[in-house]
Each structure stands twice: as C-alpha cells, then as structure tokens.
Amino acid sequence: MPDPRALLRQMFDAAVSAAQPRDCLPPHLPAAPRGRTIVIGAGKASAEMARALEQHWPGELAGLVVTRYGYAVPCERIEIVEAAHPVPDQAGMTAARRILALVQGLRADDLVICLISGGGSSLLALPLDGVTLADKQDLNRALLKSGATIGEMNCVRRHLSAVKGGRLAAACHPARVLTLLISDVPGDDPADIASGPTSADPSTCADALDILQRYAIGVPPAIRTLLETGAGESLKPGDARLAGNAIRMIATPQMALEAAAAVARAAGVPVHILGDSIEGEAREVGIVMAGIARQVRTHHQPFTPPCIVLSGGETTVTVRGDGQGGRNVEFLLSLGVALNGLAGVHAIACDTDGVDGQADIAGALLAPDTLARAWALGIKPRASLANNDGHGFFQALGDSVVCGPTLTNVNDFRAIYIDADPVA
Template identity: 50%
Template sequence: MIDDPRAYLASLFHEAVKAADPLAAIRAHLPEKPKGRTVVVGAGKAASQMAAALESLWDGPLEGVVVAQHGPMATCRRIEVLQAAHPVPDAAGLGASDRLLGAVGGLTADDLVIALVSGGGSSLLPAPAGNLTLEDEVAVNRTLLASGAPISAMNVVRKHVSRIKGGRLAYAAAPARVVSLIVSDIPGDNPAHVASGPTVPDGSAPTDALQIVRQYRMNLPERVMAHLASDAAAAPGPDDPAFGNHEHHVIASARVSLEAAAERAHAAGIETVILSDSIEGEARDIGLMHAALAREVRTRNRPFNTPVLILSGGETTVTIRDEGHGKGGRNSEFLLAFAAAIDGLADIHALAADTDGRDGSENNAGAFADGGTIARMRAAGEDPRARLLGHDAFTAFEAIGDIFHTGPTGTNVNDFRAILVL
C-alpha cells in the first residue's frame, strides 16, 4: 500500500503540473509561419515560461513582449519579459499594457500575432478605460477579490473597465491574424474568461457587469459605476469583422491535469474518482462538502470502496467580510474547514494546492491535512475555528509544519485537491 501518503499526494500534484507544461502544450499548437512579421504578446503567471517555450520551438523571426508577475521567471532571448504585480495591479502593469498595445499597432494582414495567455493576466494588465485611473482599477480589483464572486463573474466586470481586456488587444492588432494559446485557470475553460480575454471577445455587456456588482453588493467608486453605465464600457463582440481570421486554443487545463494525476494513481493500483474539474463556491463550504464525502467513504465504505483517491479542481472563493483577514488563500481555507470536519478520523489524507505554486497572500502552494491536523494545531496553541473565521488558515498550518511549498511552477490550471482514503 502507500507508506507515505503525503509524499504520494505531492507526487500527484507534480504529475498534474507536468501535464500543463507549456513546452509540450505549445508544440502541439504551433501556427503556420506568416509572410510578414511574427509578433508575440502575452500575460499571466505562466507568461515567461510560455514565451521561452515558444522561442525554443520557433525557427523563424520572432519579436514581442509579455508580462509576468514579479518574482522568478524564465529567460527569453527574443521576447521581452516585463513584470508587474498580482493580485493587485500596479504602475508597472499599466506600463506593460501600453507596451502590449503598442506591439500590435501598425500591423498588416501578412503579419501574425501569437498571444500567450494564462491565469493572472487580469491583474497584470491594468488599462483603465475612459476617464478611469489606475487607482480606480485597483479599487475594482480589491473589491472583486473580497466579494466572493466566481472568477468568471469577476472577469466580466474587469473587461468592461479596461481598454485591453474583452478582446480589445486582438482588436488593436487588426488586420493581422491573431492566434491565442491559452492555459486555462477558469472552471469550464471558457477562453474569453481567462485573464479577462484580452484577445478573445465574448457577448457580455456593461449591463451584465452592473448586475454582477449589484448581485454581490460591491461598493465600487462612483466614477467606475458611471463608466459602466456609459457607452464607453462596451467591448467589441465576437461577430465583429476584426476577429474574422482569429483563432484560439486552450492548450492546458485543469481537466487534462486531473486526468494525468488519475492515470498515475490507476497505474499504482489505486481506484480514483474525479469529482469535477470546475468546482466553484465558498472555499470553506466546498471543504465541508469534500469532508462529508471522505467521512462517508471512511466510515461506511460508500459511495466508493477504500482505498480510493478523490480528485477535484476548479476555483473556490473566499468572501472577506468587515472583520478583515489574516494570511492564506482559498486552498488553505478549504483545507482548514476540511480538517475540522474529519477531526479524529484515521486514514484520511488530503492535499489542496494552487497549480501555479502560490495560494493567496503567502508563497506556499497549499497545505496538507489529515484526521490529526486539528489536534496538532490545538497542541501548538492554535485555535482552528478562530483562524478559519479570521481567514488566517496559513498561520494555523504553518504552526504545525504542514505547509506545502513548491515555488513557481511555470503554469496555472487552478486548484488541485487530492483526498486519499485508506
């Protein structure tokens, strides 16, 4: 059987990340070379790794610029890599947006734009529209992150306060052909929602953004609300002739990564179930749901027989209320709720982590939990319930040494959750 459950769960995480490797994914989707120039633009947590992979595969002239988050990045020779802040935009991102828009200006129908898009691009590409300012876009982003809205809803709002999102970057490249290669971190893999779709338009309208603001009771600056109510907030639609010769490909996703982890587990003789690759909802609530399933398996051997590996992906949310928050992210919050609900049950082991290597405010990918987690926290002087209520799960897991560190992975296909019931 499995001698070291944590090491085993970590190996499955790495298998999932490997399946989203930009080099293999881009190799399978290289576009034909154009008569004219090949210009690369891109943004996201995997931007530098995707750019380096494309450089290694492309044997013709290549130029361009991409933006990645501050921190370690892959080295590129022909494509310039800029860095900006995530998850809250900064002035560096504002300059990067201008550079990307400038890179696609003045192109012809003989030219090709290759857009390398991955999760995180929304924050890395601030470009306030109309009379909005960077401070307005920062306020929008902070409000969205604390709202509890799903990522798809957040990105509808983001694209209607921007002059680069919602297909506008590709629109600026007309009449050049645009091929978008997308690493999806969006449940359901809608390419128009990844990084708020800088090169992929959708049919949403400013009225949809206003409805989301009302639904989640967001308190946005008056200037932002006025903009959303104006014609200036409208984005070009998918039927615009400017997009007629464009194409997009989702080259990596949570589904592919979960299936790779499941295949590895099957090869080791472990029965594996993938619940879904697109689970959304409040992190602590999703944690309780997963815990209920694990308890049912452990105590009643249903709906699955032990031993079994339960996998899931998607993107949960954490709604920050007036009481504020401590350290952590959605995966650690999920896992603390999960740990509390399986307290005292032996032979349940879990890992929850973000495939980009960073979960929320800290530099960890996620954390481990089992039936003894809560007891160890209390022995270390921690109050698990108080930490959960205060959105401070990282502190609780750090106190017992159960944090999972990987460093930046170079890809981003959202959350990876693995529960092993023996």
C-alpha cells in the same frame, strides 16, 4: 499501500508537470507567416510559454509578455517584464500600453501569437479613459474580498479595460491572431482567462453593474458612468475585427487532474475525478467534500476505499478576518474541522501556480492527526478558520506545501486519500 502524504505530493507535482509550456505548447505552433511574427501575452505562465515558443520557432520573431514578479525566465528575442498580481500596479499598466503600441500598423500577412494564462487580468491592466489605476486597484481588492466568482470578477474587469474583452485582438487587426491559452478557470471559457483580451465577450455593461450591486461594491462616478452609458462595452461575437482569429487551449485543469490520477493508479490506488470546475465558498466546499469522504470511509459509498477523490476549479473566500488567507488552505482547514480527525483520511489542496492567495505558498497537507497537533500547540482550528488564517494554521504545524513559482497555472488541485478500514 503507499504513504498517503508522499503520494498526494507526487500527484500534485504530476498535475503541475502536465501543464508545463515546454511540453504542451510546441504542438500548437502554426507555420511561419509571409509577414512579421509578433509575440505578446500576459499571465503567470506567459514567460515560460514565450521561452518554449522561442525554442521551437523557425523564423524571425519579436515581442513582449508580462508575468508575475518572480516568474520571469530568460528569453533571447521576446522581452519579459514583471508586474503585480493579484492587484495591478504601474508596471502592468506600462506593459499594457507597450503591447498595444507594438501591434499598431500590422498588415494582413502578419501573425500575432498571443500567450495567455491565469493572472493576466491583473498583469495586463490598462483602464479605459476616465478610470485611474487607483480606481482599478481599489475595485480589484473589493472584488477579491467579496466572494464573487472568477467569472463575475472578470465580467466587471472586461468592461473597464482598454485591452480586455477582445480589445487587444481588435488592436491587432488586420493581422491574424493566434491565442494559445493555459486555462485556470472553471469551464475553460476563453473570455474568462485573463478576462479574454483576444476573445469576444457576450456579457454586457449591464451585467457588470448587476454584479457590483449584488456584492454591494461601491465604485467612483467615472466607473459607474462607463457602465451605465455602455461606453465600456466590450467586443461581441461576430465582430469583423475578430474574424479569422484562432484560439487554442493547450493546457487545462482536466489534463492536470488526469495526470495526477495516473500517478495514483500506478501506485495501486483507485481514483475518482469529481470535477474540474467546482466553485463555491471554500469553507462550504470543504464541508461537502468532508461529507463525501466520511460516506466513503464509513459506508463504502459511492466509492470503495482505499481510493482517492480528485477535484479542481476555483473556490472563493469572503474575507471576514485578518489572517493569512488563501482559498486552498481555507478549503483544507474547513475539511479538517468537518472531518474532526476521522481516521484514514488525508488530503492536499494547492494552487498549481505555486501561490495560494497572496502568500508564496502553494497550499498544505492534512492528516488525521492535524487537529490534535494544533490543539497541542494551543491553536484553535475553528478560530483560525473564522479568521481566514489557513496559512498561519498549517505553517505552525509544518504542513505547508512550498514549491516556488511553477511557471504554469491550471487552477486549484484538491485530492483526498481515503484508506480502507484496518483488518481486525
């Protein structure tokens, strides 16, 4: 059988490779329009998407996209700017204003190609009148710590933004808008990817208020007024300004999982994909996955080992400690604590954008001896978990996965290798 650690890393690399814009974007490009072609966009993959578009576009084009600091790539005709993630900054707000200005005065025979990927909610930040950048920053921090799902967070964001919730597409009217999406959200809902700047939004201001109340998040009077009066309402399905626009999903978490599964099968290991949209508290998902792994290892149910179980999606972390967080390493540490050194079980959990939480670390690897090695160093796994210190834990063991900016983002990648019982 192959080395579990090496195979798990190869599978993660394959998942990332499957979502590279250079391969998945060109087949979705339309014919050039009679008028102008303007390229706009935001997200961790947007710069690489822009480069792929430039290399395959036959006519004239110009535009501006915003990506995360460190994720820019050289382009000749499309300007690339960088901004902050996951909490917005002035650079992102300036970029959003410039993008809105760029699409003013377009005509019906013009084409806007909008390149959207995960991270765009923070990178393309322009609050509605009355809401300050500082207000948005404070709210983002509170949402990130609250344990709210990505769908809930983006519902709130859509109703406080001048560009999200379909408003960017409305600004392009009457030009035709083609949005090319790389999905990083469970369910691949366009309204949730970068908070849907070109997508109609069925949620309401009342929904956003309910979410803030659910997680006991206080907001300034200006935000509460926008939501209570409905002044922050987004564009709804059927809005005439969105008619004729198109949205195409060019890469998804499921595609990445299938690419990883192909690598394992080529190595002779059966693979079972549990789902591409698994959500919940990271540590609770870790406990559930540990129970599945133990059942497979001990009772050969519901799968026969050796095998690998794969899953994707986006878990959440309710932050209570002050450690170096990250939902993937939180999941992995919880998995390890629950397995308690169970023989024959290895795992990897990484974010496909190369950044888990706010650390430039994609995730980590887990082995049967992980807890024993930690104890030998005087590190208490349960204490690290309680302190939300997954990165600190795995860094100390030399088990972090560091790959740098991947220039794409199809959400979290989790793989558990479960070996067969050794022959007596």
